[in-house]
Amino acid sequence: MFKASIQRQVRLGNVARQFSTVSLMRNSRSEHLAILRQTPSQPALRRLAPRYAFSHLYSTQSASAQANREGEFAPVSSAPVTRFSELSRLGVNTRLIEALTRGMGYDAMTEVQAMAINPALKGSDMVAQAKTGTGKTLAFLVPVFQRVLMDQPDLADIRNRRRSSSENIRAIILSPTRELAEQIGVEARKLAKNTGIVVQTAVGGTRKREALQKMWREGCDVLVATPGRLNDLLSDPGARVAAPKLQAFVLDEADRMLDVGFSDEIRDIQNSLPSKNEVERQTLLFSATIPRDVVHLAKSMVRPDNFQFVQTIKEDDVATHERVPQHLVAVQGFENLFPTILDIANKAMAAKDSELPFKAIVFFSNTATVQFAYEVFRQTELFARGSGVDIFGIHSKLTQSQRTRSADYFRRAKSAVLFSSDVTARGMDFPNVTDVIQVGLPPDRDQYIHRVGRTGRAGNSGKGWLILAQEEVPEARHRLPGLPIKPNETIESAKHVLGQTPASPDVSKFFSQLSEAYSRTHKSSFRAVYLAFLGQKFGRYYRIDDAVNLLNNWCLRGMGWTEQPAVSPKVAHNRNLTRTRGVRIGIDVDEEPLPSRFGGNNDFPYRLRRGDNNFGGRDDNFGGRGGSYGGRSGSYGGRSGGYGGRSSNYGGRNDNSNRGRGRSSGNSFEDRFSSRADTGSRGHQRASF
Numbered sequence: 001m002f003k004a005s006i007q008r009q010v011r012l013g014n015v016a017r018q019f020s021t022v023s024l025m026r027n028s029r030s031e032h033l034a035i036l037r038q039t040p041s042q043p044a045l046r047r048l049a050p051r052y053a054f055s056h057l058y059s060t061q062s063a064s065a066q067a068n069r070e071g072e073f074a075p076v077s078s079a080p081v082t083r084f085s086e087l088s089r090l091g092v093n094t095r096l097i098e099a100l101t102r103g104m105g106y107d108a109m110t111e112v113q114a115m116a117i118n119p120a121l122k123g124s125d126m127v128a129q130a131k132t133g134t135g136k137t138l139a140f141l142v143p144v145f146q147r148v149l150m151d152q153p154d155l156a157d158i159r160n161r162r163r164s165s166s167e168n169i170r171a172i173i174l175s176p177t178r179e180l181a182e183q184i185g186v187e188a189r190k191l192a193k194n195t196g197i198v199v200q201t202a203v204g205g206t207r208k209r210e211a212l213q214k215m216w217r218e219g220c221d222v223l224v225a226t227p228g229r230l231n232d233l234l235s236d237p238g239a240r241v242a243a244p245k246l247q248a249f250v251l252d253e254a255d256r257m258l259d260v261g262f263s264d265e266i267r268d269i270q271n272s273l274p275s276k277n278e279v280e281r282q283t284l285l286f287s288a289t290i291p292r293d294v295v296h297l298a299k300s301m302v303r304p305d306n307f308q309f310v311q312t313i314k315e316d317d318v319a320t321h322e323r324v325p326q327h328l329v330a331v332q333g334f335e336n337l338f339p340t341i342l343d344i345a346n347k348a349m350a351a352k353d354s355e356l357p358f359k360a361i362v363f364f365s366n367t368a369t370v371q372f373a374y375e376v377f378r379q380t381e382l383f384a385r386g387s388g389v390d391i392f393g394i395h396s397k398l399t400q401s402q403r404t405r406s407a408d409y410f411r412r413a414k415s416a417v418l419f420s421s422d423v424t425a426r427g428m429d430f431p432n433v434t435d436v437i438q439v440g441l442p443p444d445r446d447q448y449i450h451r452v453g454r455t456g457r458a459g460n461s462g463k464g465w466l467i468l469a470q471e472e473v474p475e476a477r478h479r480l481p482g483l484p485i486k487p488n489e490t491i492e493s494a495k496h497v498l499g500q501t502p503a504s505p506d507v508s509k510f511f512s513q514l515s516e517a518y519s520r521t522h523k524s525s526f527r528a529v530y531l532a533f534l535g536q537k538f539g540r541y542y543r544i545d546d547a548v549n550l551l552n553n554w555c556l557r558g559m560g561w562t563e564q565p566a567v568s569p570k571v572a573h574n575r576n577l578t579r580t581r582g583v584r585i586g587i588d589v590d591e592e593p594l595p596s597r598f599g600g601n602n603d604f605p606y607r608l609r610r611g612d613n614n615f616g617g618r619d620d621n622f623g624g625r626g627g628s629y630g631g632r633s634g635s636y637g638g639r640s641g642g643y644g645g646r647s648s649n650y651g652g653r654n655d656n657s658n659r660g661r662g663r664s665s666g667n668s669f670e671d672r673f674s675s676r677a678d679t680g681s682r683g684h685q686r687a688s689f
């Protein structure tokens with residue numbers, strides 16, 4: 001044991017030395033490259049922290065002391081800081097340290113925090129990639145707040161809070177969804193609590209005027225916003241919102257922010273900000289996934305001669321947590337999808353050994369199915385009012401106040417199910433989510449990873465479920481390589497063939513409860529589901545004919561409809577469905593009123609708007625993204641080609657392997673991080689199921 005301890009100390013000493021080397025990389029480009037060539041291997045640096053833990057990873061002092069004894073490296077202060085209480089060594093203001101340690105109760109930094117905060121405090125731009133739920137928010141908030149305080153030291157005093165102005169914002173943090181922006185805002189306000197820094201949030205879907213009046217009244221030093229609203233504010237002279245001395249610019253979920261859906265807005269925002277030549281600002285990009293195809297965009301954001309790539313995901317590591325077992329349940333047909341959800345929930349609720357009460361997010365890839373599922377499940381016994389399990393729905397077609405309410409209630413609920421589109425897939429930190437259930441093909445590997453990441457956060461355990469029709473499995477294998485997804489055969493409702501195989505009492509109960517619920521749900525809800533499924537992204541291994549067949553069986557066999565929903569001639573023409581077998585072309589006349597129940601508040605806002613064919617069904621709050629699948633899917637081929645050069649900013653892998661891309665590897669900007677940044681489809685990895 002003693003020997004092991006010594007070995008550990010030595011190792012940590014080496015790690016600390018490497019960290020200090022890395023932190024030197026703020027020099028000129030040539031010095032930077034020279035250092036890069038000397039930088040020791042990356043694996044040791046990655047050992048800076050344990051694989052993933054919030055426990056104290058090692059004592060900085062002991063590492064430094066050990067290193068000093070060995071005379072290996074110079075000053076004690078060059079060792080990285082890994083506890084929040086020690087941040088004063090890097091000059092961090094004591095008010096911030098107090099907020100972190102006393103107010104928020106944090107002690108040891110997580111791996112990404114230790115690796116990002118140290119260099120970011122020295123002013124480096126940064127692209128950082130770490131698994132979901134590992135504390136990236138604080139990893140950027142701490143350096144941003146410190147930078148604001150360095151720029152305006154008087155803001156350390158809470159009495160100076162009133163001096164801020166909305167026309168002199170010092171830091172901007174952008175997030176792709178409104179809920180995530182609000183969540184970051186809450187965290188940022190906790191950090192600002194003992195200081196004069198004023199944090200404001202500006203998100204779409206809320207009253208612009210009210211938000212502006214608040215900003216004018218209270219001022220704003222740090223603004224957390226969604227791109228659309230920020231752009232709107234910056235381009236409106238009457239809004240009196242400006243950032244002429246901007247010190248820090250952060251993109252959370254950076255890969256999404258650099259994706260096509262936001263690129264125009266981000267470009268416009270950047271054009272409204274002061275030139276980097278005139279006002280030196282720090283740019284920080286954070287995400288759990290950084291595919292290759294956003295690398296050139298990231299390049300335009302950071303200073304090539306002064307940036308760090310921080311990555312805590314090991315090269316051959318899975319991008320999801322080891323602690324989250326991921327089950328694939330292949331169902332007989334779409335009519336088995338909902339019974340399988342009930343079955344999984346029922347088992348989880350009955351489990352005696354679980355530490356936490358059942359709390360699940362059920363993800364669908366379109367809003368129509370979220371609404372339909374909510375309508376149906378709320379009528380089942382398991383989730384009925386008074387059952388002890390609350391049920392909520394959230395998607396982008398709700399009003400912002402309904403979205404906020406669903407998110408808040410779910411956050412506070414002990415045992416609950418949230419039916420959700422991808423508006424909550426990224427970044428949302430709902431406490432104690434025990435299960436993430438994904439129904440149907442996830443749009444891509446990254447989205448799968450982010451969704452799974454809603455469980456197993458901050459050291460908790462969790463379970464991931466992927467429920468697919470058998471026909472979808474080959475496509476899922478193609479889309480989800482290299483992830484620890486294992487087939488699960490234990491869910492009886494998945495295998496039951498309606499009217500053919502005998503069913504256990506439980507399975508019969510699930511099917512009959514759902515059948516009852518379907519019959520009480522308005523037909524237009526399922527019609528919207530039908531159209532949305534036909535509008536999803538198909539692939540080489542899953543074609544539209546498969547979907548039509550599965551959907552027709554769902555409504556004819558599973559719901560007892562006499563004919564499948566009609567697809568209007570216009571939509572059929574636009575979508576090239578006129579010759580697809582099983583598609584009924586026509587117009588359904590629907591005289592019943594649309595349902596008006598959502599969240600029990602009689603104001604469910606979902607309406608199919610005129611001309612809204614519900615195709616392009618992705619609902620992740622990204623305006624103008626409806627048609628972006630094509631663009632994105634086009635990049636799969638490129639991404640699956642594998643990895644280019646391996647030289648990384650943390651050195652050690654400049655092996656010129658240049659696989660699959662025909663690009664030269666070396667010390668170019670891209671090589672320094674992009675070769676390691678690919679979490680997308682991995683050509684050399686296979687699916688595990």
Ligand SMILES: Nc1ncnc2c1ncn2[C@@H]1O[C@H](COP(=O)(O)OP(=O)(O)OP(=O)(O)O)[C@@H](O)[C@H]1O
Nearest residue numbers: 054108109110132133134135136137288427429458
């Ligand atoms: N040093 C720490 N010690 C203990 N808990 C922490 C620490 N840092 C963050 N947390 C907690 O971990 C949880 C996840 O943090 P956060 O939301 O920042 O993760 P993330 O990496 O941004 O996740 P995602 O990739 O999903 O956006 C939060 O509940 C946060 O309070």
